[in-house]
Amino acid sequence: MRTLTKILAPALVASFAIASVAPANAAAVHNGNRAQAAHMTPARNDTIRTQISQLSRDIDRATRRGTLSRRESASLKRDLGELRGLYGRYARGGLQRSEVRMLERKADQIRASLRAERHDFNKKPQHARR
Structure with a gap:
């Protein structure tokens, strides 16, 4: 269980970070x-x-x-x-x-x-x- 947490937690954090940055970039590109x-x-x-x-x-x-x-x-x-x-x-x-x-x-x-x-x-x- 500890091994799964060590692998899964950083992957989730990275995916949330990428997901939050992508809409901001898309808005900047298509804005104006x-x-x-x-x-x-x-x-x-x-x-x-x-x-x-x-x-x-x-x-x-x-x-x-x-x-x-x-x-x-x-x-x-x-x-x-x-x-x-x-x-x-x-x-x-x-x-x-x-x-x-x-x-x-x-x-x-x-x-x-x-x-x-x-x-x-x-x-x-x-x-x-x-």
Whole structure:
């Protein structure tokens, strides 16, 4: 009987401890939107990061081709830097749907500005070398 008590008592204590901790963990995981957003964040992060890097490449390419002036390029890069900073702040706690929409809207605005600046006619003139 003593042997059974020595084995059974610690097993019961351990099982009660595990049973009391499990609901607390489950409640923390499913409590609020942050936990759900953090669960789905990797795909959202990849999408936003891809958009930001694509915008950066597009701005650099337009600048090299001469379709953007230095001033236009600097302005777009400044806007892109603000988008990167906003993304960094939002991504720390996991992106929520509203934050993703905000970041995508700002990326779309920068993309529209880039398109407008490329197609305006106030570019730096390209002088031929003699």
